[in-house]
Amino acid sequence: MVRCHHIHSETLRGVLAEFLGTFVFGSFVMGSSAQNTFSNNPNTLQANLASGIGLMVGIYISGGVSGGHLNPAVTLACCLGKKTSWKRLPFYWISQLLAAVLAAALQYGICYDVIEEFNGNIRNQTTAAIFVTYPPTFTNTYVGFSNQVYATFFFCGGILAIIDSNSTVSSPNMAPLAIGLLLTAVVSSYGLNGGPAVNPALDLGPRIVLLLAGWGVEPFTFRNLNWFWVPIVGPLLGSFLGWLFYHAFVAHHWSEMDTFSDFLSSTGKYEGQNIVTDHITNYPTSMESIWTLGTTENNINKFEIRD
Numbered sequence: 001m002v003r004c005h006h007i008h009s010e011t012l013r014g015v016l017a018e019f020l021g022t023f024v025f026g027s028f029v030m031g032s033s034a035q036n037t038f039s040n041n042p043n044t045l046q047a048n049l050a051s052g053i054g055l056m057v058g059i060y061i062s063g064g065v066s067g068g069h070l071n072p073a074v075t076l077a078c079c080l081g082k083k084t085s086w087k088r089l090p091f092y093w094i095s096q097l098l099a100a101v102l103a104a105a106l107q108y109g110i111c112y113d114v115i116e117e118f119n120g121n122i123r124n125q126t127t128a129a130i131f132v133t134y135p136p137t138f139t140n141t142y143v144g145f146s147n148q149v150y151a152t153f154f155f156c157g158g159i160l161a162i163i164d165s166n167s168t169v170s171s172p173n174m175a176p177l178a179i180g181l182l183l184t185a186v187v188s189s190y191g192l193n194g195g196p197a198v199n200p201a202l203d204l205g206p207r208i209v210l211l212l213a214g215w216g217v218e219p220f221t222f223r224n225l226n227w228f229w230v231p232i233v234g235p236l237l238g239s240f241l242g243w244l245f246y247h248a249f250v251a252h253h254w255s256e257m258d259t260f261s262d263f264l265s266s267t268g269k270y271e272g273q274n275i276v277t278d279h280i281t282n283y284p285t286s287m288e289s290i291w292t293l294g295t296t297e298n299n300i301n302k303f304e305i306r307d
Helices: 010-038 044-066 072-080 086-110 110-123 141-162 170-191 200-211 217-223 230-249 261-267
Strands: 274-276 290-293
Touching: 010 044, 010 086, 010 110, 010 200, 044 170, 072 086, 072 141, 072 170, 072 230, 086 110, 086 200, 141 170, 200 217, 200 230
Parallel strands: none
Antiparallel strands: 274 290
């Protein structure tokens, strides 16, 4: 019998959850990319939907423990928005990067035979693009960088809006679905200039795998070292701008009685149910904590998040 010891450290539990969630998400992203590359009838929308669904599944897996960031840019936005402690940021980033490396390595193993057969066993950008972003010839570095910033601006700003309890009355369980659909919309709208990575870990991690798997330094030295940093720095800047604009234009201006929680506290009822709200700060997850009491006092279904 295998005995599993319970981990009491909230940070370590979050790190493990981020690793598993990012691994699942990255596997969907690279698996759908490989399918699209080697298919006789490639379908970009199909790959984008698979990426969104993969993100949704990854968040459902890890969200209750870490918040389901699965992306260094999202972790940065959540820290800026005081949804996650800054002390967790470096640990989450490392976990996300290692998970991306593992997902890319396993995807390479799964696709090894077809990669060997494709283009006569030549490691080129076509097969490398399964794992990482490459810009088309008509896109210069500055346009590509702007594309990454712009796409991640919408992605992280949208996430902050989705998880803001002041602006929505939707169920917390719907947040992963909404975020998955948001990713699908972003990558479908801003994929022209090399693909919007919007996730530094899922670009840098696979580049490390390509370095070791036969592509050499080309994934890093492409355009004389003037590209590999774009899908790393661009999303982080976009994350900051997404938080800044959402905070400046929306979040900063909520009054105390604007919140859904205050509405519930003042009425005590919502659609026939008695509802009690709990004020929680510095929660690590992407879902707010709302306690819903059934029609009888003895029937209590409680969803609780602890930091």
